[in-house]
Amino acid sequence: MTDTGTEQAQTSQTVRERAYSWSDPMETAGIAAGLSGMEFFEAMAKGLVPPPPILNTLDFDGVSFEEGRVEFRLTPKEFHYNPIGSVHGGVFATLLDSACGCAVHTRLPVGVFYTSLDLSVKFLRPVSVATGTITAVGSVVHLGRRTALAEARLLDAAGKVCATATSSCLIMRPGD
Structure with a gap:
């Protein structure tokens, strides 16, 4: 006895494909070592430094970089989806x-x-292809000698908050 519903689901699947490329991340890291953070992001924005592979993997863009504040933009696509038809929380x-x-x-x-x-994320509303472009806005709350605290919000085009996050970062200085 077979499960007809399962057979139909398996035979009606349309395969989709995606291909992308990236630059050597170690070369980018080598460039970053000789620049301040702002110099690095300015060079990336001008196309002088390739973006890190994760931007190409998830297909998002660095939109703006200011001292202590950045924005990334993503237009949701099917390959971002989880099994229930919305953008995966990992994205x-x-x-x-x-x-x-x-x-x-x-x-x-x-x-x-x-x-x-660490990273603490709060998911507030689902996102799908129909949501349109979303923007992650991050800012520094505190920068100390050994640690930093930052926060970010994920906003839809109407400015509604889809998710929030806080992150503690370890600062690594030469000679530490």
Whole structure:
């Protein structure tokens, strides 16, 4: 005995494909080591430094970079979906983590780096292709010698908040 519903679901699936490319992330990291955070993001915005692979993987863009504040934009597509037909929470988390971390990075001098210590995300509303473009806005709340705190909001085109996040970052200085 077979499950007709399952057979129909399996045979009616249309395969979709996606291809993309990226630059060597270690070359980009080498460039970043010789620039302040703001210099790095300015060079990336001008196309002098390739974006990190995650931007191409999830198909989002760096929109603006100011000292202590960044924006990333994503237009939801099917490949962002979870099994229930909306954008996967991991996509939200990645956008928000990028916005928090990069906001901190814009405040760092040459040779100083960061890594995320934690990320707390609150999902407030679903996002789908019909939602249209969403924007992650990240800003630095506190920058200390060893740690930083940043926050980010994920907004739809109407300015409604879809998700929020806070992140603590470890600041790594030469000689530490």
